[in-house]
Amino acid sequence: MGTAVKVKTITMREAIIEALVEEMERDPSTVLFGEDVGKFGGINAITKGLYEKFGGQRVFDTPIAETTIVGAALGMAITGLRPIPELQFGDFVGIAFDEVFNKLGKWRYMHGGQMEVPVTLRLPVGIAGGAGPEHSQSPQALFMHAPGIHIAIPSTPADAKGLLKTAIRDNNAVLFFEHKLLYGMKGDVPEEEYLIPLGKADVKRVGTDVTIIATALQVHTALNAANTLAKDGIEAEVIDPRTLAPLDMDTILASVRKTGRVLIVHEEPKTGGCGAEIAAQIAEKALFDLHAPIKRIGSPDVPIAQSIYLEQFYRPSENQIIEVVKELLEY
Amino acid sequence: MAEIYQKEIKLSDYRKEDLIKFYREMVKIRKFDEHLIRLMHEGKVSGFYHSGIGSESVSVGSITNILRDEDYIFYNHRGCNQKIAKGVPLSKIYGDFLGTVEGTTRGLGAGIVHSADPSRGVLGQCGTIGSQFNIVVGTAYSAKLRGTDQVSVCYFGDGAASREPLHGSLNWAGLYKLPVVYICENNGYAISSTFEETHSVREHLADWAWGYGIPSCVVDGNDVLLMQEVVKEAVERAKLGEGPTFIEAQTFRHRGHFEGDAYDYVDKAVLNDWKENRDPIKSFKKKLLENQYCTENDLLNVDEEVEYEIHAAIKVAENAPLPEPNRIFEGLYA
Numbered sequence: 104m105g106t107a108v109k110v111k112t113i114t115m116r117e118a119i120i121e122a123l124v125e126e127m128e129r130d131p132s133t134v135l136f137g138e139d140v141g142k143f144g145g146i147n148a149i150t151k152g153l154y155e156k157f158g159g160q161r162v163f164d165t166p167i168a169e170t171t172i173v174g175a176a177l178g179m180a181i182t183g184l185r186p187i188p189e190l191q192f193g194d195f196v197g198i199a200f201d202e203v204f205n206k207l208g209k210w211r212y213m214h215g216g217q218m219e220v221p222v223t224l225r226l227p228v229g230i231a232g233g234a235g236p237e238h239s240q241s242p243q244a245l246f247m248h249a250p251g252i253h254i255a256i257p258s259t260p261a262d263a264k265g266l267l268k269t270a271i272r273d274n275n276a277v278l279f280f281e282h283k284l285l286y287g288m289k290g291d292v293p294e295e296e297y298l299i300p301l302g303k304a305d306v307k308r309v310g311t312d313v314t315i316i317a318t319a320l321q322v323h324t325a326l327n328a329a330n331t332l333a334k335d336g337i338e339a340e341v342i343d344p345r346t347l348a349p350l351d352m353d354t355i356l357a358s359v360r361k362t363g364r365v366l367i368v369h370e371e372p373k374t375g376g377c378g379a380e381i382a383a384q385i386a387e388k389a390l391f392d393l394h395a396p397i398k399r400i401g402s403p404d405v406p407i408a409q410s411i412y413l414e415q416f417y418r419p420s421e422n423q424i425i426e427v428v429k430e431l432l433e434y
Numbered sequence: 435m436a437e438i439y440q441k442e443i444k445l446s447d448y449r450k451e452d453l454i455k456f457y458r459e460m461v462k463i464r465k466f467d468e469h470l471i472r473l474m475h476e477g478k479v480s481g482f483y484h485s486g487i488g489s490e491s492v493s494v495g496s497i498t499n500i501l502r503d504e505d506y507i508f509y510n511h512r513g514c515n516q517k518i519a520k521g522v523p524l525s526k527i528y529g530d531f532l533g534t535v536e537g538t539t540r541g542l543g544a545g546i547v548h549s550a551d552p553s554r555g556v557l558g559q560c561g562t563i564g565s566q567f568n569i570v571v572g573t574a575y576s577a578k579l580r581g582t583d584q585v586s587v588c589y590f591g592d593g594a595a596s597r598e599p600l601h602g603s604l605n606w607a608g609l610y611k612l613p614v615v616y617i618c619e620n621n622g623y624a625i626s627s628t629f630e631e632t633h634s635v636r637e638h639l640a641d642w643a644w645g646y647g648i649p650s651c652v653v654d655g656n657d658v659l660l661m662q663e664v665v666k667e668a669v670e671r672a673k674l675g676e677g678p679t680f681i682e683a684q685t686f687r688h689r690g691h692f693e694g695d696a697y698d699y700v701d702k703a704v705l706n707d708w709k710e711n712r713d714p715i716k717s718f719k720k721k722l723l724e725n726q727y728c729t730e731n732d733l734l735n736v737d738e739e740v741e742y743e744i745h746a747a748i749k750v751a752e753n754a755p756l757p758e759p760n761r762i763f764e765g766l767y768a
Contacts, residue, residue, distance in 0.1 A: 159577055166609070171568045171602035178572020181557055182506065183580060186572070201562050206569075208766075214550035214558040216765025227632030251766050312636060327676035 110291040114367055118260035118292050119149055119281065122267035123187065125296065127157055130185055133271065136163045137172060137189030137225075146191055147227055169195045173224065175201035177210060180276075181218040187271060193226035193280060194240045207276035209249025216356040219274040224269070229282040229320060230402075230418050232409030239372040240407065243280045247347055247380055250344070253277040253301050258322035262288040262345055265299030271302065282370075283317040288390060302349030306358070312339035313364040313428050316355060316381060317343060321368045321419055324344030328424035339428060349376050355381065356389050363394035364431040368419050394433035398427050435590040436682065438638030439651040443659045452499060453727055454736065456658050459498050460490040460715050462740050463515050466524060468515075469675045469744050470531060474693055477670055478752075479531045479724045486512035486544055488656075488688035491714030492619050493589075494518040495661020496681075501587065506573045508566035510589035511546060512687070513559060520543050524747035534754035540765075541757025555584075564590060564597030571603050573614035573677075583673040587615045594622030595639050596632050604680070608646040613672035616643065619655065625691040627698045643680030655683025656714040661727055668712065686712070 113121075127133045132203045135153060143162040144151035154162040165172050169190055187307055190196060196203055203224070211218050230239045246252050255270055255277055257263040263281065270277035308329050317325040328351070329339035340358050344351055359365055365385060367378035378399040379389040385397055402417040452690055467487050473479045486493070486614065493515035501507065501520065507517040523539070529536030530544035540551045550558035557573065560566050572586040577584035587604075595618055607614045618639055622629050628687075635641050649671070653664050661683060663723035668679035686708040690697035711717075722728055 134575075166602070166605055168602040168605065170599050171567075171606055174565060174568020174599065175575060175606065176570035178557075178574075178586075179576045179579075180572070181569075182551070182573045182576040184576045201565055202568060205562055206560065206565065208556065211768060212766045213539070213542065213544075213548045213561075215537070215542055217550050217552050219768040221768075279736075280459070284756070308604060354489040 111294055113196055113260055114287050114290050115257075115263050115281070115287050116147070116149060116286040118264040119267060120151065121308040122264045122271070123150070123153060124156065124336055125269040126268055127153070127161065127164060129271065132183060133185045134161045134179060134185060135187045136165050136329065138159065138165055138167055138191045140164060140189050145285065146408070149225070149286070152363070154294050169198035173199040173207070176222045176224065177202065177220060180220045180222045181210065182227070182340060185221045185271065187223045187248070189225045189235055191227070192238045193228035193238050193242055196226060196242055203246065203252075204249050206254065208249050219273045220276045222276045223279055223309070225279045225281060225320065227281050227283050229284055230407060230414050231283040233408035233409060233414060236406040238416065241280070241369070243278065243347060244371050244375060244377045244380075252348060254280070254282040255301065256318050256347060257345060258285065258319050258343050260288070261292045262305065262343070263301060263424055264292055265297050266301070269298045269301055280319070284320050288323070292386040299345070301346045302351055304342055304344045304351035305352035306340060306354065307343050308339065308341040310338035310362070312337050313339045313366060313431055314355070314358040314362045314364045315339050315341045315368060315424065315428070316378070317368040318347070318371060319342060319378065321370055324419060324421055325368055325424055328421045328428070331425060332428055337428065337432065343410055345393065350381070352384055352388070356385065359389050360392045363392055364434070366398045366400065366424065366431060368400045368424060370389050370402055370418060372404045373399055374404050376401045379392055388398045395431045398431060400424065400427060435636060435649040436644055436652050438640050441655040441659065441663050443663060445727060447723065448659070448674055450727055451764065452723060454732070455595065456494050456498060457715070457718060457733065458651065458723065458736050459494040460509065460658065460668065460718065461466055461737055462524075462743070463490040463518050465740055466514060466518055469748060470528070472692060473531070473748070482546060483693050484511050484691060485687065485689040485693065486515035488708065488713065489619055489621060490515055490684040491658035491661055491684055491718070492617070492642065492683045494666045495609050495655070495658040496617055496665040497536035498596055498732070498737060499744060500662065500665055501552050501555070501585065504567060504582070504584050506557055506586040507585060508557060508570050508588050510591050510594065511561055511563060512556045512619065513546065513589065516589055517549060517551070517556055521554050522556055523563035524726060524744060525750035526551065528748050532751050532758060534751055535757050536754035547759065551642070555609050562596035563629045564599055567597065567599040570614055571606040573712035575610060580612070583608050583613070585613050585615060585669050585672040586618060589617050589619060589626070592629045592633070592639060594621040596624070596661070604643060604646040604648060607678040608648045611675065611677035613675070614678040615668045615672060616678065617665070618680070618682045619685055620682050620683050621687045623687070623691070623700070638682055640682040642679050648678050648680050650680035652682045653683060655714050656664040656717065658714060658718055664674070
């Protein structure tokens with residue numbers, strides 16, 4: 104954000120609510136639904152006040168039926184509405200997998216480009232509070248394999264608001280992943296209306312020695328690690344792709360060519376995480392700019408334990424990042 | 435429990451031109467199908483086709499003169515019947531099967547599924563059978579929220595009725611009183627497994643809907659006029675905001691599930707009975723002639739006109755070019 108922009112400090116939860124309210128006021132064809140999103144305001148309190156503001160037709164509680172929620176969203180989208188469904192936990196995308204993987208991104212294409220599918224599906228994800236193996240995952244990378252879908256995964260209140268507004272206005276399906284531990288995190292958000300384009304990464308910290316590419320909560324872990332490393336004279340550049348599809352490889356490659364050292368950090372399992380694709384593209388396009396092997400940190404390839412004590416060990420830590428960065432600098 | 439729909443129908447309740455129209459539409463569907471199978475045998479079209487022969491009355495009876503262009507349908511796995519009745523040009527459907535740019539997908543290819551014509555309310559179909567149950571509650575909710583009287587009709591077979599989404603869909607449609615008409619084309623078989631082997635029902639599939647508080651009935655799907663009557667009532671209810679209806683139309687397929695299916699799992703005597711005594715076109719023709727609504731010659735003229743129309747459509751579809759290879763990169767994003 105430019106220095107002249109007037110800002111306010113709010114949580115990501117407040118930023119998301121602002122985006123929803125602004126877009127629903129702007130476009131009467133928007134409709135929001137999901138489990139307990141109405142009067143109750145959502146289990147993460149993301150839809151508080153919307154039912155009262157927009158009424159029970161445009162903001163409604165659904166039965167516990169994820170396949171129907173996403174399928175209905177598709178039906179609404181191809182007949183003139185702009186649905187914003189919520190899955191209570193991102194993990195439940197498994198229940199609606201046919202609708203998300205086989206339908207949302209393909210409906211337009213496989214029917215000859217005759218329809219538009221402006222669905223924004225919100226999915227709260229991430230390890231938070233001992234929720235266990237089916238309420239803690241970060242399944243976003245699965246959908247990098249599903250052509251036609253956009254994937255947003257913001258790390259700050261400002262990004263969440265700007266990206267969500269763009270997602271809602273976009274005439275394609277967008278999966279909007281929100282890390283639950285970020286809901287309460289505060290940040291500066293412009294007072295004036297703004298949009299953030301899909302497919303534009305953000306350099307969260309400028310550095311010269313190593314490039315750290317991180318998503319969601321891990322952007323903050325990476326920034327903390329970078330500040331610690333700076334005390335040892337190591338300047339890390341931290342890049343947040345913000346959307347995995349489209350993926351802004353230009354920004355990533357420019358940084359890689361500058362630093363020659365890359366670490367990718369995400370909360371989803373290392374195998375097949377978004378880091379796998381990003382690393383492959385870096386290897387394809389900038390291998391000879393590298394001074395060291397590409398490194399990745401993800402959660403281990405085992406289900407997430409329910410224990411609130413054990414779950415912390417799945418999450419990439421500041422120490423892990425510092426350790427790997429120092430290893431990269433030995434080359 | 436679902437009622438068995440019965441009604442005394444006099445041909446004189448219908449205008450003669452409408453009766454001839456029903457006949458014409460059913461013949462069009464059958465001839466379309468027969469010529470498509472011919473194209474398969476000529477090696478021009480792949481064998482992934484589910485023939486709708488024997489059930490034309492289910493589609494004509496539920497669409498012709500009842501549904502408007504702005505009403506939505508999701509067709510079933512024998513869905514060319516419904517696409518044709520809804521008015522999708524024959525050349526476009528043939529074009530999808532042949533993979534030429536004349537097709538509704540402009541060369542991507544389609545047929546059993548993925549042909550679409552939104553201008554006529556044909557919103558496409560899922561390759562994963564039965565997933566339309568979820569989508570149709572969205573189109574119906576949309577019509578309701580936008581304040582239109584558009585009706586969404588969801589076609590499916592008894593096989594698709596096994597899918598879990600049917601129950602999610604019935605729950606939503608009943609709960610939100612959505613303008614949906616469910617039309618189950620029950621031909622007794624999924625592929626080889628029978629309806630009885632794969633469904634737990636009191637007696638009929640339509641009984642399930644009764645459990646959701648949705649009016650339901652079982653009807654002889656091979657009686658085109660009976661279908662007209664029952665569907666008109668359901669569509670009227672939907673338009674008046676009285677919610678969904680579930681209609682189980684009993685029918686039988688004359689051919690296997692797919693072309694090449696030996697179809698040896700059905701009792702030959704049963705199949706012959708349906709072909710000889712319960713063929714929807716034969717029966718309707720007999721009724722028209724017996725009641726002297728038209729002459730044999732009148733109907734032969736219709737047959738010939740339709741035959742000509744089919745040939746012309748195939749010519750248009752065949753003469754259109756195949757797409758350029760880069761067609762695959764077009765139309766992914768809006």
